[in-house]
Amino acid sequence: MDESLASPDGALWAKTIKDKKGHLFGAGLDVFESEPPPADHPLLSLPNVIATPHAAAGTHDTQIRSSLLVAQQVIDVLNGKAPANRVI
DSSP states (O other), rough: OOOOGTTTTTHHHHHHHHOOTTSSOOOOOOOOOOSOOOTTOOOGGGTTTEOOSSSOOHHHHHHHHHHHHHHHHHHHHHHOOOOOTOOO
């Protein structure tokens, strides 16, 4: 990734997304440098940007399923099985 796109204020992202000659048609964003982003953040005023809260795992059902999956993986490992979603 071009490090210049990681500008904290989003100004370069906004310029890139607004540029009709660029390759981005739009953007769906759920993570910002500071959360929540300030109301005057340059990306929030663009018609081709959709911004949502960074809370995808925040539902009651997701919390329950995640807890059950983790518990099952702990049981599996304690029983000598390889972890299902091992990260190396």
